[in-house]
Amino acid sequence: DAKTTQPNSMESNEEEPVHLPCNHSTISGTDYIHWYRQLPSQGPEYVIHGLTSNVNNRMASLAIAEDRKSSTLILHRATLRDAAVYYCILRDRGQGAQKLVFGQGTRLTINP
């Protein structure tokens, strides 16, 4: 499985934007970039995914570098409920059932 590198922790203030980085220098051309987050005492939940182009949904935006070796999850206006561990995961788009392999993630703290 291709490896991702994320900072162990980050801190931000409520109502400010948050940029969560992820490095994946060994990404292959068939890998999608997925983000999940895990709120305290909950199972992980899907946030967003992308391949080459930047993506937006109701939860967040995903900015993907042109060489695809890094990406950034953007929370446009953080709330206290966004405090969670955020995981950046690569998934091969090849045929067959795909594994979902988690790393250590980034623990995001939001200050009121």
Add this chain to the structure above:
Amino acid sequence: EAGVAQSPRYKIIEKRQSVAFWCNPISGHATLYWYQQILGQGPKLLIQFQNNGVVDDSQLPKDRFSAERLKGVDSTLKIQPAKLEDSAVYLCASSLFGASQNTEAFFGQGTRLTVV
């Protein structure tokens, strides 16, 4: 839409005892995952099913852990005998199957196991 159901939510057992966890995935989801999450770590994939067949169980400690998915729906994960280091949250997840990578996984709330 109903989510992934897991039971029990909490379990405390003594070492060397056995324990079983149950998971009911979202209806129609062919892929089912079991994860082990030790406090402070990311979830570790134990086993992945496609319908009732095993796709990956490379991280499953087969001398003590077993899992089955009868009829491609519900699944059980068993530990026998349990060790202290098995204390963790056991998460079940499911997703639609397909070669496309647009298939997000949905997680249950997990079972917190404490081995004393």
